[in-house]
Amino acid sequence: MAEEFKPLNSGKSDCSDQQTWGKKSTRFDYIVKSTSGDEDYPEEACEPWVHGNAQIDNLQVNGTATGNFEGTFQGTINQQSWKGFDISHPSRENYRLRYVCLEGPEGGVYVRGRVRNNTEINLPSYWKDLVDIQSITVNLTPVGSHQDVIIKRWDENKIYLQSKGGMPIDCFYHIFAERKDGEKLIVEYPGQTPKDYPGNSSQYSISGYDY
8 A cells, every 4th residue: 555645845944946756748838937926925935946947848839939049959950951841642651742942042933834825924913013023034845846935025014925937836934033022132141150141131031040
């Protein structure tokens, strides 16, 4: 038969910093703030301890984490900052599929598609306010036969095509442009961490640093 549980410090005051114990909880609960606003706290009572150091296995942040700190880590940190997705494989059972993002030295956007029997490609209506029109580049891949298609001109609304001898156009297109709704990306800069970026850091969310 188990002995009766007796609290270690029952009936006496012990204000020393002591180790806690117990089962690990897997719940994501809010941390209790239990000693706030006690104006008539007894003088003979122990001064409450606060967590200057803490240990936790998993942390869930629902808002923004801020602070000035240095870290010592054991494990893996995403230093290469490859952004992507990892999902259940859509075709193979018991497999997963991982993709990473295409990256480049600009704030680039693109549209792609296929143009048939037409000499014009319509750009998204909002591109005139989103991108630098002069930064537009177009890749064309003829379908079925050589058509000698060229980009005749472009404006904020359309890409105008021309084929040799006026033959019908059938091709895939991939159109890139650079965003103009922020400052231009500074690709290389002196520094030790992303904090040293000389431009507007609020414009960016850097994987492995901001999240």
